[in-house]
Amino acid sequence: MGVDALAETLRGSAMKTLTVDESQGYHVPGASRRAVLSRGVDLSAWVSPAAARRMSPPSRLAVAAAQMAIMQAGLVGLAGGPSTAIVMSSSFGPVTSTEQLLDSARRDGPMSVSPFAFAESVANAAAGQVAIATRAQGPNLTIVQREAGAITAVGRAVALIASGRADRVLAGSVDEMPPLLHALLGRFDALARPDADGVEVARPFDAGRDGFVAAEGAVVLVLEKLEAARARGVRWLARVNRFGSAFDATAPRIGWGTGHGPLGRALARTIEAAGRQPSEVTRIVSGASGAVDGDRIEAEVLTEAWAGAPLPPILAPKAHVGQYGGGFLAAAMLSVAGGVFGPTLGFAREDPELGIRPFSGGSLAPSPLSLITTMGSGGSASWLLMESWESGAA
Amino acid sequence: MFRETEPRMPGARRRVVVTGLGAVTAAGWGVAALRRAVESGQTAIGPFTRFPHDRQRTHVAGEVPAAPAGHPWLVRTQRYSHADRFALFAALEAVTEAGWPDSLAGISAGVFFGSSTSGLFESEQFYEQLAEGAPDRADRSLLASHQLSAPAETVARRLGISGPVETISSACASAGLAIEQAMQSVRSGEIDVALAGGADGLALTTYAGFNALRAMDERPCRPFRADRAGMSLGEGGAVLVLESLDHAIARGAIPLAELLGAGSSCDATHMTAPHEAGTWAAAAMRAAIADARITAGEVGYINAHATGTPLNDAAEFAAFRTVFGDRASTIPVEATKSVLGHLLGAAGAVEAVSTVLCLMHEAVHPTAGDGEMDPSARVALVTGAPRATPGLRYGISSSLGFGGANAAVLFGRWVAP
Amino acid sequence: MSDDARLREDLKRLIVDRLRLEGLTPEKIGDDTPLFADGLGLDSVDALELVVGLEQEYGIVVKSHEIDKTIFTSVRTLARFVESARAGGAGDVPRDGA
Numbered sequence: 001m002g003v004d005a006l007a008e009t010l011r012g013s014a015m016k017t018l019t020v021d022e023s024q025g026y027h028v029p030g031a032s033r034r035a036v037l038s039r040g041v042d043l044s045a046w047v048s049p050a051a052a053r054r055m056s057p058p059s060r061l062a063v064a065a066a067q068m069a070i071m072q073a074g075l076v077g078l079a080g081g082p083s084t085a086i087v088m089s090s091s092f093g094p095v096t097s098t099e100q101l102l103d104s105a106r107r108d109g110p111m112s113v114s115p116f117a118f119a120e121s122v123a124n125a126a127a128g129q130v131a132i133a134t135r136a137q138g139p140n141l142t143i144v145q146r147e148a149g150a151i152t153a154v155g156r157a158v159a160l161i162a163s164g165r166a167d168r169v170l171a172g173s174v175d176e177m178p179p180l181l182h183a184l185l186g187r188f189d190a191l192a193r194p195d196a197d198g199v200e201v202a203r204p205f206d207a208g209r210d211g212f213v214a215a216e217g218a219v220v221l222v223l224e225k226l227e228a229a230r231a232r233g234v235r236w237l238a239r240v241n242r243f244g245s246a247f248d249a250t251a252p253r254i255g256w257g258t259g260h261g262p263l264g265r266a267l268a269r270t271i272e273a274a275g276r277q278p279s280e281v282t283r284i285v286s287g288a289s290g291a292v293d294g295d296r297i298e299a300e301v302l303t304e305a306w307a308g309a310p311l312p313p314i315l316a317p318k319a320h321v322g323q324y325g326g327g328f329l330a331a332a333m334l335s336v337a338g339g340v341f342g343p344t345l346g347f348a349r350e351d352p353e354l355g356i357r358p359f360s361g362g363s364l365a366p367s368p369l370s371l372i373t374t375m376g377s378g379g380s381a382s383w384l385l386m387e388s389w390e391s392g393a394a
Numbered sequence: 395m396f397r398e399t400e401p402r403m404p405g406a407r408r409r410v411v412v413t414g415l416g417a418v419t420a421a422g423w424g425v426a427a428l429r430r431a432v433e434s435g436q437t438a439i440g441p442f443t444r445f446p447h448d449r450q451r452t453h454v455a456g457e458v459p460a461a462p463a464g465h466p467w468l469v470r471t472q473r474y475s476h477a478d479r480f481a482l483f484a485a486l487e488a489v490t491e492a493g494w495p496d497s498l499a500g501i502s503a504g505v506f507f508g509s510s511t512s513g514l515f516e517s518e519q520f521y522e523q524l525a526e527g528a529p530d531r532a533d534r535s536l537l538a539s540h541q542l543s544a545p546a547e548t549v550a551r552r553l554g555i556s557g558p559v560e561t562i563s564s565a566c567a568s569a570g571l572a573i574e575q576a577m578q579s580v581r582s583g584e585i586d587v588a589l590a591g592g593a594d595g596l597a598l599t600t601y602a603g604f605n606a607l608r609a610m611d612e613r614p615c616r617p618f619r620a621d622r623a624g625m626s627l628g629e630g631g632a633v634l635v636l637e638s639l640d641h642a643i644a645r646g647a648i649p650l651a652e653l654l655g656a657g658s659s660c661d662a663t664h665m666t667a668p669h670e671a672g673t674w675a676a677a678a679m680r681a682a683i684a685d686a687r688i689t690a691g692e693v694g695y696i697n698a699h700a701t702g703t704p705l706n707d708a709a710e711f712a713a714f715r716t717v718f719g720d721r722a723s724t725i726p727v728e729a730t731k732s733v734l735g736h737l738l739g740a741a742g743a744v745e746a747v748s749t750v751l752c753l754m755h756e757a758v759h760p761t762a763g764d765g766e767m768d769p770s771a772r773v774a775l776v777t778g779a780p781r782a783t784p785g786l787r788y789g790i791s792s793s794l795g796f797g798g799a800n801a802a803v804l805f806g807r808w809v810a811p
Numbered sequence: 812m813s814d815d816a817r818l819r820e821d822l823k824r825l826i827v828d829r830l831r832l833e834g835l836t837p838e839k840i841g842d843d844t845p846l847f848a849d850g851l852g853l854d855s856v857d858a859l860e861l862v863v864g865l866e867q868e869y870g871i872v873v874k875s876h877e878i879d880k881t882i883f884t885s886v887r888t889l890a891r892f893v894e895s896a897r898a899g900g901a902g903d904v905p906r907d908g909a
Contacts (some may be wrong), residue, residue, distance in 0.1 A: 053830070054831070108867060113863070
C-alpha cells in the first residue's frame with residue numbers, strides 16, 4: 001500500500017503474488033492460481049469502517065487511494081468543490097457485487113437481491129464514492145476501455161483542465177480480482193501458465209511469454225495546472241505533454257489485432273503534434289504484460305512509430321505489478337520521474353520477431369521526455385507523452 | 395536545463411453539428427419508429443418476454459421488439475449481445491443518414507458511447523451454465539460482449555474506425571457524458587467526426603436490483619404526476635453523428651442541428667438518491683448553457699431526466715427552478731422515459747435524439763401518462779399530440795445518475811446561414 | 812426467553828449482519844433504540860436492505876407502501892410488524908403504538 005511500497009516493488013526481484021481462493025470451484029484443474037491481491041491490506045487509516053460499510057472492494061480501494069493522493073499533494077481539506085473533477089477507469093467494474101446479485105438471484109430468486117450489492121454494482125460506484133469522500137462536485141466520469149482505460153482517464157482528465165471544466169482532477173484506475181474473474185481470465189487463456197514447478201511468471205517481450213499475471217488495486221493521481229502546484233510549493237512528479245488514442249479495427253472482440261501500421265502512425269502523429277520527434281523520447285514505459293499478442297502489438301507499434309530507428313530504453317512494469325488495478329499507471333509515473341528499478345522480471349530470451357530487450361535494471365534519471373503506451377485487447381490503444389521534474393526546475 | 399515547453403493540448407473550439415441519427419427502442423428499430431412513438435403520447439412500456447419475471451416485483455418494461463428479419467445491418471450478429479446489436483443498428487442508421495453507408499475508414503473519426511449493462515443478459519446465461527453444470531462446459535462465447543466497452547468496440551470494428559473509441563459508464567448519466575466527451579474531441583480538432591451515443595440491454599439482475607431499491611412502478615412510469623410511483627426500465631441504443639461544421643460543409647452535408655454546449659457535475663452526497671435541492675443537476679445545466687454561450691432565458695425546451703420516481707422528479711424540478719426561475723413551470727418539458735422507459739447507459743443518447751427531432755420539427759413531443767400533476771413539481775408537459783413551437787431555437791437534455799453524476803447537453807436548431 | 816424476546820434478538824442479529832454494522836453487537840441495540848437518525852443512523856437504503864433480509868428470513872412479502880419510518884422506529888416496532896406479517900395480516904403496524 002502506498003507509493004513507497006510500489007517503488008520498493010519496482011526495485012525488487014519478485015512479483016508479490018498470492019494464491020487465489022479456488023474453493024468456489026470456478027477454476028479448472030491445472031489453471032493459473034496466482035494473482036497480485038490486496039488481501040489483508042488494512043485500509044482503515046484512509047476509509048473509516050462507517051464509510052466502508054456499504055462500499056464494494058473497488059470503492060474502498062479507490063477512496064483509500066484518493067485520500068493518499070490528496071495528502072501527498074498537500075490538499076487535505078482543500079480538494080473538494082465544484083472545480084474538482086474525478087475521472088476513474090476500470091476494466092471490469094465491481095465484480096464481487098455483480099456476482100453477489102447473480103448468485104442470490106439464482107439461488108433464492110430475484111426478490112432476494114441485495115440493494116447494497118446493486119447500488120455498488122455500477123461501474124461508477126468507485127467514482128461516486130470518491131466524490132462523496134472528497135466532496136468533489138465537478139465532472140465525474142468513469143471510463144471503461146479494457147487495459148487502455150487508465151491512460152485514457154489521464155488524457156481526458158488533462159482535457160478537462162485544459163478546457164476550463166475543472167481546476168484539478170483526481171484521475172485513476174481501479175480493479176478487483178475476485179476468484180470468479182481470475183478463473184474466467186484463465187479460461188480465456190490470458191494468464192501466465194504454471195510451469196513444471198507450478199510457478200507462474202509474466203514475461204513481457206520474452207520469446208517464451210504465455211500470458212499475464214492478474215492484479216487488483218487502485219491508483220489515483222492528482223492532476224492540476226503547473227501554476228497551482230507551484231503556488232502551493234508542491235513538487236510535481238511528472239507533467240503531461242500530450243495524449244493520443246486510436247483504435248485497431250482488425251482486433252477481434254477478445255484479443256489483439258494486426259493493425260500495428262495505423263496505430264504506429266497514429267502514435268507518430270501524436271509525437272509530431274507535440275512538436276517533437278521520436279528521437280527525442282528518452283524513455284518508453286510499455287504496457288507489455290506477458291500477453292502473447294498484446295506484447296507483440298506493443299512492440300510492433302513502437303517499431304512502426306520509430307520507423308525502424310533504435311528505440312530508447314523500454315520499461316515494462318507489468319512484470320512487477322501485473323495487469324489491472326492501476327499498478328501500471330502508478331509505475332509509469334514513477335518511471336518517468338526516475339529512480340532505481342529492477343530488471344524486467346521474467347525476461348530472459350529476446351523474441352526475434354519483436355526485437356525488444358526491456359530494461360535490465362539500474363538507476364534512471366528523471367526522463368526529459370517519456371512515452372507511456374497501452375494497447376488494450378479489443379482494439380483500443382492510448383498513449384501519453386510526459387515530461388519529468390528536473391532538479392533546478394522552478 | 396528544463397525546457398519550458400507549453401503543452402499543446404488543443405485549445406481550439408470548432409463548431410459541432412449533428413449530421414445523422416440512429417435509434418433502436420421499445421418503439422422499434424429505427425428513428426422513424428422512435429418518432430412515431432414519441433409523437434403519439436402513448437407509452438411503449440408494457441409486458442415483456444426477454445426473461446421470466448413471475449418472481450419479480452413488477453412486470454413491465456420498455457423492451458425492444460424482435461429485429462427485422464434478415465436486415466442487412468444485422469448479418470452475422472447472432473452471437474452478439476442485444477446491446478451490441480442495438481448499438482450497431484443505430485450507428486449504421488446514423489452514418490447512413492450522414493452519408494457514409496459502409497465505412498469510416500480514412501476519416502478522422504472516433505466513438506464515444508455510454509453503457510451501463512452492455513452484455514449482462516448474455517453473461518447471466520453464462521453464469522447459469524457455470525453454476526449448474528461442469529465449470530468447463532459453460533459457453534465462454536457468451537462473455538464475449540460482457541465488457542461495457544463492447545457496444546462501442548462493435549461499432550468501431552464494423553465501420554473501420556481508427557480514432558479514439560471510449561465508453562463512459564456512469565449509470566444513467568453515461569450517454570450524456572459521452573456526448574460531452576465526443577463534443578470536446580471534435581471541438582478540439584482531435585477528430586472530425588464522432589459517433590456519440592450508447593446502448594444497453596435488459597438484464598434480469600438489473601431489473602431485480604431496481605426492484606430491490608423499490609424504485610420501479612408496477613405501472614408504466616408517470617413522470618411529474620402527483621401519484622407517480624417509480625421508474626420503468628427500458629433498453630435500446632441511439633447514436634448521433636457529430637461532425638465539425640467545416641467538415642460537414644466541405645462534403646456538402648446539411649446539419650440536422652448544432653451541438654452547442656455541454657456540462658457535468660457530481661452531487662457528491664449519496665450513491666442512489668439525488669441531491670434534494672437539485673443543486674448540482676442545476677450546475678450541470680448552467681454549465682451547458684454557459685458553454686453554449688447563450689442565456690437560460692433563451693432555452694425553449696427541456697428534455698428532462700424524469701424517471702418518474704418521487705425523489706428524482708422533485709429534485710429535478712428544484713434544479714429547473716434554480717436555473718430557469720419561474721420559467722421552470724412554463725418552458726415545455728418532455729419526459730421521454732414515459733414512452734420508452736429508462737435506457738440507463740443509453741438514456742442520454744435517445745433523449746438527445748428526441749431533443750434534436752423537436753428542434754428539427756419545431757414541435758415538442760407529448761409525454762405519456764395521466765393523472766394530476768404534482769403541484770410541487772409543476773412542469774409544462776405536453777400531452778396527447780406534439781405541440782407546434784415555431785421558432786424553437788434551443789433545447790437542453792438533462793441526465794442525473796446513480797453515484798450522483800449529472801450531465802446536460804444543449805442543442806440548437808440548425809438555421810442555414 | 813419468550814417468543815417475542817427471541818424474535819427481537821434475531822432481528823438485532825439480522826440488523827448487525829445484514830447491514831454490516833461491524834463493531835456493533837446485537838446486545839448493544841436496545842429494544843427501543845431509534846434505528847434511524849440519532850440512534851443507529853441508518854438511511855433509506857439500509858431500510859431496503861433490511862426489508863430484503865426480513866423477507867428472506869421470515870418468508871413474508873413486504874409491499875412498498877408498507878415500508879415507512881413507523882415500522883423501522885425501533886426493533887420493537889419491527890418485531891410487531893414481522894409478527895403481524897407472519898400471522899397473515901397485511902403487516903400493518905398499529906399507528907397508536909399499542
